Amino acid sequence: MNRAAILIAMILLGGSVASAGTKGDILIGGVAPKTGEAATFGLSTENGVRLAIEQANAAGGLLGGRRIRLIFEDDKGDPVAGKLAFSRLIERDRVCAVIGTVMSKVSIAGADVAERARVPMISTASTNPLVTLGKKYVFRACFIDPFQGRVMAKFARETLGARRAAVLYDAANDYNKGLAEVFRDVFTELGGQVVAFESYPERSVDFRPQLTKIQRAAPDVLFLPNYYNDVALQARQAREVGITAQLLGGDGWDSPDLAKSAGPAVEGGYFSNHFTRESEAPAVRAFTEAYQQRFGAAPDALAALGYEAAQILLDAVRRAGSDSPEKIRDALEQTDLETITGRITFDANHNPLKAAVILRLENGQQRFHCWVKP
Numbered sequence: 001m002n003r004a005a006i007l008i009a010m011i012l013l014g015g016s017v018a019s020a021g022t023k024g025d026i027l028i029g030g031v032a033p034k035t036g037e038a039a040t041f042g043l044s045t046e047n048g049v050r051l052a053i054e055q056a057n058a059a060g061g062l063l064g065g066r067r068i069r070l071i072f073e074d075d076k077g078d079p080v081a082g083k084l085a086f087s088r089l090i091e092r093d094r095v096c097a098v099i100g101t102v103m104s105k106v107s108i109a110g111a112d113v114a115e116r117a118r119v120p121m122i123s124t125a126s127t128n129p130l131v132t133l134g135k136k137y138v139f140r141a142c143f144i145d146p147f148q149g150r151v152m153a154k155f156a157r158e159t160l161g162a163r164r165a166a167v168l169y170d171a172a173n174d175y176n177k178g179l180a181e182v183f184r185d186v187f188t189e190l191g192g193q194v195v196a197f198e199s200y201p202e203r204s205v206d207f208r209p210q211l212t213k214i215q216r217a218a219p220d221v222l223f224l225p226n227y228y229n230d231v232a233l234q235a236r237q238a239r240e241v242g243i244t245a246q247l248l249g250g251d252g253w254d255s256p257d258l259a260k261s262a263g264p265a266v267e268g269g270y271f272s273n274h275f276t277r278e279s280e281a282p283a284v285r286a287f288t289e290a291y292q293q294r295f296g297a298a299p300d301a302l303a304a305l306g307y308e309a310a311q312i313l314l315d316a317v318r319r320a321g322s323d324s325p326e327k328i329r330d331a332l333e334q335t336d337l338e339t340i341t342g343r344i345t346f347d348a349n350h351n352p353l354k355a356a357v358i359l360r361l362e363n364g365q366q367r368f369h370c371w372v373k374p
Contacts, residue, residue, distance in 0.1 A: 025069040026062055026323045028053070028313065029089030031100030031110060032124070032306075036077035037229055040255045041102045041302045045124050046072055047295050048306025049099050055290070056314050063323065068314070071095060075106050082106035086113040086121075096323040097121070099309045102302065104128035104175040111138045120329045122313055124305040125274070127251065128174045132350040137329050139350040141309040143374075145175070148250055148272040149182025149225075151356045151372045155270065156221045156248060157190040164195045166219035166245065168210055168234060170226055171199035179225035179250050195219050207234050211241045219245045227252040232261035239265045246270070254301045259364040269361045270369065275304035275341055276357045278368040283340045308339045 030049050032042035053068050061067045071093050075082035082101055089095045090113065097120040101107050107126035114121035115135050123131055123140040127148060132138045156162045165187050169180035177199075184194045195217035198210035211234070214222060222238060222245040224231050231253055238247070247269035254273055258266060277288050277298055287307060291299040299307075316331035317323060337344050344352050355373040359366045 025067050026317065027093060027095045028068060028070050028310075029086075029093065029095035029098040029100070030070050030072040031075050031082060031085045031089070031098060031106075032072070032102050033077035033106070034072075034074040038077045038103055038227055040228075040257055041125070042074065042077075044300050044302035045100070045102055045306040047291070048299065048303035048308075049124075049310045051287075051291055051294055051303075052307045052310035052314065054294070056310075062314065062317050063321065066323075073100075075101050075103075075110070077103055077106065079106050079109035083109040083113055086110040090114070090117045090119050095119070096317075096325050097313055097328055099306070099313060100124060102126065103173075104131055104178070105173055107131045107140075108174060111135055114138060118329075119325045120313070120316075120332055122309045122332075124309045125251070125302055126175070128178045129349070129351075130174065135350065137325075139312075139332055139346060141305050141312060141344075141352060142251075142274055143354055143356055144351050145178040145250075146182050147374060148356055149179050150186045151272050151358070152223065152248055152250065152270075153183045153186035153190065153192075155358060155372075156223070156246075157187055157192045160221060160246060162192060162220035162246070164193050164217070164219045165221045165223060166196035166198070166214040166217055167194065167223045167225070168196075168198045168200065168207065168214065169224075170202060170204075170230065172202035173226075175252065176225050176227075180223070183223050183225065204230075205233060207237050208241060211238050211243060214238075215241050215243045219243075221246045221248050223248045225250045225252065228255035228258040229261070231266070232258055235262040235265035235269070251301060254366075256300075259361055266361055267363075270358055271361075272356045272372075273301045273359050273366075274354075274357070275299075275301040276359065276366075276368045281340070283338070287340045304340055308341060308344075311339050312337060312344060 032045040034042040073085035102125045104126040107123045127145045170176040196214045249271040253271040320327040320331040358369040360369045
């Protein structure tokens with residue numbers, strides 16, 4: 001841990017270096033897909049959360065020098081496994097709060113557990129509005145699908161000048177379906193025409209029947225609001241059936257495996273995201289340096305959101321002056337914190353108001369294109 005990172009954590013936590021662990025550990029749960037279809041998301045998320053907690057402990061812990069201990073569970077990208085993971089953390093480990101998870105379909109299941117148990121939950125990257133809707137104890141660190149769907153529809157229509165759009169999405173996934181519907185509705189509102197709106201069953205590997213229909217409709221852009229592993233197959237198969245449309249997507253594209261698997265098929269594609277390493281903001285540069293030093297790799301958006309969710313929770317514990325779940329929840333509602341992606345406050349549904357970034361894939365690398373504010 002370098003000195004700059006420790007100083008940043010000290011400032012965030014509003015304390016000074018002290019002897020940690022003097023009154024018992026503060027137990028925090030973490031949930032992410034460490035195996036399964038979104039495993040790279042889970043690894044990055046856990047790394048980001050761990051870095052924030054390690055920095056906080058190095059700066060003296062919380063609540064008079066108490067050490068923070070993270071207990072992490074793998075949800076396997078499955079709602080049933082996710083529900084069990086949340087239950088174990090809350091009932092067995094007695095955590096005071098849970099950070100996670102990534103996939104909306106799993107966060108929705110976990111949110112029911114957290115809400116019933118009255119234990120605060122902060123989803124790192126689940127963008128479906130239903131995750132927090134009507135929940136008293138559930139928050140999130142990321143923007144929601146209506147925002148990023150609108151961002152990409154406006155980008156397609158107004159920046160790229162697209163008149164005809166097609167959409168291909170996983171009908172079984174709350175994230176994919178919600179993002180697809182928002183893009184369709186906004187693109188149409190803006191005077192565009194959605195010439196194909198195709199879905200596919202979960203765990204599909206052959207998308208040629210849907211892509212052949214899309215090819216016949218001759219779209220200018222093809223929106224793929226799916227996770228990176230599906231997108232890699234879809235991009236390659238789209239080019240195979242003769243689709244030349246500009247490819248667009250959401251934050252589910254954010255994995256180094258996408259460009260590795262899709263190769264030239266996804267080159268030049270644009271997608272919305274939460275974070276860019278190309279930012280010159282001092283906090284982003286410090287985080288990127290600390291993450292690179294700790295894990296030997298550059299952080300992606302999932303790592304940034306994990307780090308940010310942990311920052312938000314640790315700040316709430318500090319302001320609450322307690323690891324009581326009820327007091328932490330109350331403090332979370334009053335959040336007004338400068339983080340690595342900007343200042344965080346929550347709306348009535350516990351969603352943060354924050355900007356989105358649009359990235360472009362160039363030579364297999366993510367390149368910053370522009371910021372889009374709410």
